[in-house]
Amino acid sequence: GNSVTQMEGPVTLSEEAFLTINCTYTATGYPSLFWYVQYPGEGLQLLLKATKADDKGSNKGFEATYRKETTSFHLEKGSVQVSDSAVYFCALSEGGGSNYKLTFGKGTLLTVNP
């Protein structure tokens, strides 16, 4: 079946450091790919998405490129802030018929220290 694998956390960085969170997927078709973020005590929020190969999603300084050849969707940010501390989830949209479903990775906890 379809699956999402993201790097194990936790990830701890200093402010202004470069961030990469790896995400790879297994899918039978051509899924859409998403990054969601969960801040402490809150639900998940969409951070960015890409719907076809070579698309780049971007938001709030975060970027991820849909790489079909490597089945990857790595999340990057050039300079993290303390406010970026959260759990990040990679997900793919798959299925069809009556509805599409999201399959999530386990999440990566990011802590940014001042």
Place this chain on the structure above:
Amino acid sequence: ETGVTQTPRHLVMGMTNKKSLKCEQHLGHNAMYWYKQSAKKPLELMFVYNFKEQTENNSVPSRFSPECPNSSHLFLHLHTLQPEDSALYLCASSQSGLKLKETQYFGPGTRLLVL
């Protein structure tokens, strides 16, 4: 403000209790979802409703019973739960559930503890 609200935010219940979780979306969406978030595990999809009809039951035990009276409201009725059911229960909604590119919008969740 995500447009999806959940009540209560926290719930403690005994194994013999009956309780209900409520979700309401103010986004005009037609698809609603229940997820279970446990520590160290990926989010688990439990149920999906499209246009008030249940279209997905992901092998969820019968002690969890969903109800969708209209497109804006979703309930999860709980009875005779087990301690391993303790988790964060997240509700989400999307426009129709019928498009690959759709974004799901999540509520803040209900933190459930079963004693």
